[in-house]
Amino acid sequence: xxxxxxxxxxxxxxxxxxxxxxxxxxxxxxxxxxxxxxxxxxxxxxxxxxxxxxxxxxxxxxxxxxxxxxxxxxxxxxxxxxxxxxxxxxxxxxxxxxxxxxxxxxxxxxxxxxxxxxxxxxxxxxxxxxxxxxxxxxxxxxxxxxxxxxxxxxxxxxxxxxxxxxxxxxxxxxxxxxxxxxxxxxxxxxxxxxxxxxxxxxxxxxxxxxxxxxxxxxxxxxxxxxxxxxxxxxxxx
Numbered sequence: 001x002x003x004x005x006x007x008x009x010x011x012x013x014x015x016x017x018x019x020x021x022x023x024x025x026x027x028x029x030x031x032x033x034x035x036x037x038x039x040x041x042x043x044x045x046x047x048x049x050x051x052x053x054x055x056x057x058x059x060x061x062x063x064x065x066x067x068x069x070x071x072x073x074x075x076x077x078x079x080x081x082x083x084x085x086x087x088x089x090x091x092x093x094x095x096x097x098x099x100x101x102x103x104x105x106x107x108x109x110x111x112x113x114x115x116x117x118x119x120x121x122x123x124x125x126x127x128x129x130x131x132x133x134x135x136x137x138x139x140x141x142x143x144x145x146x147x148x149x150x151x152x153x154x155x156x157x158x159x160x161x162x163x164x165x166x167x168x169x170x171x172x173x174x175x176x177x178x179x180x181x182x183x184x185x186x187x188x189x190x191x192x193x194x195x196x197x198x199x200x201x202x203x204x205x206x207x208x209x210x211x212x213x214x215x216x217x218x219x220x221x222x223x224x225x226x227x228x229x230x231x232x233x234x235x236x237x
Contacts, residue, residue, distance in 0.1 A: 002158040005212060006031075006168065006176035010154055014145070014168070017152035023144050025118050026134065030145075030170050032111045033057075034177030034198055037141050037170035045124055045131040053112055056104045059199050103199050145170050160212065174198075178209040186210055 006014075011031045018024035029040050039057045047056045067074055073084030081088055107115070118124075118133075125135040136144075149168035156165040157172055166172075181194050195206040 002155050002165065004158055004160040005179045006154075006157070006172055008176075008180060010152075011173065011176060013152040013154060014148050014173075017148040018144075021114075021118055021121065022123055022134065022136075023148065025114050025123075026136070026141060026144060027148065027173065028111055028114055030173035031177050032108055033105060034174050034181070036174060036199075037138060040170075041134050041136055041138065041141060043133040045119065045133065048115060048119075048133070050112060050116060053107050053109075054104050055107050056102055057199070059101045059103070101199065103196065105197055142169055145173070175209070175212070178206070179212055182209045182212075 003010075011027070015024050015027050018027060026040060029035065029043075030037065033040070033055060035057055036059070039059060042058060043055065047058070049055070068082040068084055068087070070087050071082060071085040073082055124131045124133055126132075127135065134141075146167050146169065154168055156167060158165050178194060178198060181190070181197075184190075191203065191206055191210065194209070195203050198206060200206045
């Protein structure tokens with residue numbers, strides 16, 4: 001069975017396969033920051049503090065809110081009758097609401113050096129009156145990562161649950177960061193810090209990486225054979 005996630009050595013090959021400094025920086029940020037591709041592409045120069053060695057990431061999330069056309073009470077997707085006025089609801093009023101969340105995360109020295117080199121060479125672009133780090137659309141970023149993976153001859157990754165294979169993509173780099181972090185420290189504090197770093201609202205989302213890394217099952221299995229059980233003295237139920 002193939003790999004379920006990228007390891008640091010695989011990501012190094014991915015970086016080496018990049019033909020342009022921009023592409024190498026994109027790959028490095030996705031892995032070393034563990035950020036979403038949308039977050040990386042939205043980075044502005046003012047979000048980067050070279051002196052402090054930090055990057056501030058904005059995560060924009062849209063939610064569709066449903067409401068009753070009669071009394072404007074909030075509705076769930078399954079509501080056929082309004083909980084406010086009791087009237088039947090054939091067509092709810094949909095309203096998109098945006099949530100902006102920010103988190104400031106540390107950046108390692110090598111990534112900072114690459115950022116400084118890229119900015120020094122004039123890599124940043126002017127857009128809407130602000131200096132953006134990248135002038136890339138989401139589909140182009142996915143294509144860059146896929147092409148670099150092909151040049152690096154990295155195998156397709158396997159979903160551990162479904163068994164399906166998929167291409168190396170920007171999100172697989174975020175996954176690789178998270179799994180690598182869990183393998184380094186899967187304590188309660190380590191998982192809480194990882195949750196904050198990744199911008200997860202729920203620790204449950206973060207915990208899936210503990211399962212993916214294989215450490216959780218290994219620890220469970222090790223405990224099965226501790227003490228008397230290690231000598232074949234299996235308890236009878």
